[in-house]
Amino acid sequence: MILTVTLNTALDLTYQVPALRPHASHRVTDVRERPGGKGLNVARVLAALGHEVTATGFVGGPTGRVVQEELTAMTGIVDALVPVAGATRRTVAVVDARTGDTTQLNEPGPVIAPAEWSAFQEAYEGLLAGADAVALCGSLPPGVPVGAYAVLVRRARAAGVPVLLDTSGEPLRRGVAARPDIVKPNATELAELTGSHEPLQATRDARRRGAHAVVASLGAEGFLAVTPEGRWRAAPPRRVHGNPTGAGDSAVAGLLSGLVERLPWPDRLSRAVALSAATVAAPAAGEFDRAAYEELLGRITVAAEITAA
Amino acid sequence: MILTVTLNTALDLTYQVPALRPHASHRVTDVRERPGGKGLNVARVLAALGHEVTATGFVGGPTGRVVQEELTAMTGIVDALVPVAGATRRTVAVVDARTGDTTQLNEPGPVIAPAEWSAFQEAYEGLLAGADAVALCGSLPPGVPVGAYAVLVRRARAAGVPVLLDTSGEPLRRGVAARPDIVKPNATELAELTGSHEPLQATRDARRRGAHAVVASLGAEGFLAVTPEGRWRAAPPRRVHGNPTGAGDSAVAGLLSGLVERLPWPDRLSRAVALSAATVAAPAAGEFDRAAYEELLGRITVAAEITAA
Numbered sequence: 041m042i043l044t045v046t047l048n049t050a051l052d053l054t055y056q057v058p059a060l061r062p063h064a065s066h067r068v069t070d071v072r073e074r075p076g077g078k079g080l081n082v083a084r085v086l087a088a089l090g091h092e093v094t095a096t097g098f099v100g101g102p103t104g105r106v107v108q109e110e111l112t113a114m115t116g117i118v119d120a121l122v123p124v125a126g127a128t129r130r131t132v133a134v135v136d137a138r139t140g141d142t143t144q145l146n147e148p149g150p151v152i153a154p155a156e157w158s159a160f161q162e163a164y165e166g167l168l169a170g171a172d173a174v175a176l177c178g179s180l181p182p183g184v185p186v187g188a189y190a191v192l193v194r195r196a197r198a199a200g201v202p203v204l205l206d207t208s209g210e211p212l213r214r215g216v217a218a219r220p221d222i223v224k225p226n227a228t229e230l231a232e233l234t235g236s237h238e239p240l241q242a243t244r245d246a247r248r249r250g251a252h253a254v255v256a257s258l259g260a261e262g263f264l265a266v267t268p269e270g271r272w273r274a275a276p277p278r279r280v281h282g283n284p285t286g287a288g289d290s291a292v293a294g295l296l297s298g299l300v301e302r303l304p305w306p307d308r309l310s311r312a313v314a315l316s317a318a319t320v321a322a323p324a325a326g327e328f329d330r331a332a333y334e335e336l337l338g339r340i341t342v343a344a345e346i347t348a349a
Numbered sequence: 350m351i352l353t354v355t356l357n358t359a360l361d362l363t364y365q366v367p368a369l370r371p372h373a374s375h376r377v378t379d380v381r382e383r384p385g386g387k388g389l390n391v392a393r394v395l396a397a398l399g400h401e402v403t404a405t406g407f408v409g410g411p412t413g414r415v416v417q418e419e420l421t422a423m424t425g426i427v428d429a430l431v432p433v434a435g436a437t438r439r440t441v442a443v444v445d446a447r448t449g450d451t452t453q454l455n456e457p458g459p460v461i462a463p464a465e466w467s468a469f470q471e472a473y474e475g476l477l478a479g480a481d482a483v484a485l486c487g488s489l490p491p492g493v494p495v496g497a498y499a500v501l502v503r504r505a506r507a508a509g510v511p512v513l514l515d516t517s518g519e520p521l522r523r524g525v526a527a528r529p530d531i532v533k534p535n536a537t538e539l540a541e542l543t544g545s546h547e548p549l550q551a552t553r554d555a556r557r558r559g560a561h562a563v564v565a566s567l568g569a570e571g572f573l574a575v576t577p578e579g580r581w582r583a584a585p586p587r588r589v590h591g592n593p594t595g596a597g598d599s600a601v602a603g604l605l606s607g608l609v610e611r612l613p614w615p616d617r618l619s620r621a622v623a624l625s626a627a628t629v630a631a632p633a634a635g636e637f638d639r640a641a642y643e644e645l646l647g648r649i650t651v652a653a654e655i656t657a658a
Contacts, residue, residue, distance in 0.1 A: 053439075055441075055454055055456070057454065060371050060452075061452075062369050062371065062445070062450070062452050063445075063448075063450040063451065063452055064452065064453070065452075065453035065455065066452070066453060066454050066455065067455055067457065068454055068455060068456045068457060069457070071438075071456050071457075102411055102412075102414060102415045102418075103411075105411060106411045109411075129380075130362075132364075132441060132454070134454065136371070136372075139372075141371070141372040142372065143369075143370075143371050143372055143373065143374075143375075144373070144374035144375060145364055145366065145375050145377055145441070145443065146374065146375065146376055146377060147364070147377045147380050148376065148377060148378070148380075
C-alpha cells in the first residue's frame, strides 16, 4: 500500500467563464468539482495505475464531507482522513474560455488544533506499519507547526518506509533537513530553497541539505534528477500544450509507483514525465489522458547528466 | 407571516484577496459564507425587523444542506424550502482589498425537473394560505419555465395576497403582465423592460404593462415610486459609500414590511431607502447596519413627483 498525506485537503472547483473581467459580474457556464490537495491528486493517479492507496490528512465540515464522499466513490483509494472541527477549504480555478488562462483562488484551510495534530500523528504512525512508501504533499493548514513535514519524514524513516516530500517554502526547508528519500521541487521552489537559479547547482545543493534524491521539475524542459545512483535529464518528445494543473502531482505518482515497483531510476523518470505530460494534455484539469500516457511512455528521452561534478 | 420565494437559492461566498490579478494564483485571506439568493436576503432583513418570515424555493445537494443549516440557525425564519435532486449553486464575490472592488462569479444553479416545479407550486399554494404578503425574488434556475413568476403572481392574486416581484429580463417581462402589486426594478432592469432610459417615462410604462406600483431603484439617487396613490422620489440625506451587495434586497424588505404594517407610501419608501443605505454602509456584504438605519430613517427626503402626466 502507498500512503499519501494531504494535510490541507480541498474541494477543487473549476469555473468556466466566457471572459474574466475584474470588477464585473460573471455567469459561470460550467462547474466541476473534485477532491483536491496535492496528496489526493497523487492518490487518484496511483489508484488509476493499479496501486493500493490509502489517503490520510485532515478533513472537516460540509466541504470535507463532500471531499470524503467523492473520494470513496473512486476505486482503490482507502479513506483514512482524520476528522477536524474546522471546515475543509475550497479552491476555485476560473478558466477564461477565450484565452484558456486560469485564475486561481485558494482558501487558507481550517485552523488545526494541537490535539488534532496529535491525533493525526498517531493515525500516521499506525498507517506507516502497512505502507510500502509515503508521499507528503502540499501546503500546511494554519495551526500545524512549520516543522510538521520534518516530523513526518523522521517517523517514516524510523519505520523504514521510503518517503517523498513535495511542498514549498519553510516546510520544505525543514523537511529536507530530516533527510527524505526524494524531494520533487519545481524550479521556483528549488531556487527558494537553495538561493540558486541554476538547476544543476541548486539540485546538488538540495541534496547537500539532506534529500537523498532530488527530482526537479523544470516545466516544458522535463525533469532533472540527482540521485545516489546517478544524474539524469528526462524530457517528453514534444512540447505538450494544455492545462498544467496537477502535472506535478502526476509526476509524484510516477516516481512513487516506480519506487515501490523497484524500477531503475531512468524508468521511474520516464513514467513521471509521461504521466506529467499526459496530465497537461488531458481536457479535465488534474486528470491524465491514458492513451497519451501509453503513447508517450516509450518516447521519453532520459539522458545521463555527465557534467563534471 | 411574510413569504419569500427564492427559486435559485445560493451559498454566497465572499473572498478577500490582497489584489485580484487575472491569470495569477491568489491566497484568499478571508472567507465568509451565508445563505443567499435575493429572497433569502429579503427574509433575513424582514426577520431582523421583527417580522414572521417563511422562506421557500428550491434547495438541494451538499451546498443546499449548508444553506438550510445556516438559515435555520437564524431567528425568525421558517424553512419551507422544497428539496430537489440537483445541488444548490454557489456564488463567489472576490473583493480586492486594495480597491474595494468586487468581481462576481455566479454558478447557474441546479436543473429543476418538471415534477420538482409541480411540487413547488403545490407547496406555494399551501403557504399562500397563511401569508400576509409574498416576495418573488431573483433569477430562475435552469428547467423552471420562463413564465414561472407570472404563474406565481396570478396564484398570489387569486389568494388575495399582495405580491412583490423583483427579477429581470424575460421572467420580469412576463411576471409584470400578470399584474403584481409592486415591482422593484433597478435602472438597467427598467430600461430592459421598457426600452426607455428616462426613469419617469419607463416607470409609467412599466405600470401600463401591468404592475400596480413600480418602485425603481436609481442607485445613489434613491428611488422613484409610481403608485395608484401617487408619485414620489425618495433619497438618503447623503451619498453612502460601501458595498451595494444586497441593498436592493433590503429595499424590498422595507417595502414589504411597510405594506403589511399598512404604512402610507412615503413611510414605506423612507424605510426602503434607509435600509438600502444602511446595507451599503455595513461592513459585511448584504447585512444592514442597524444604528445607521435608525439614524437615517428620520432623515430620508420623500418628495411628491409633480411632473405633468
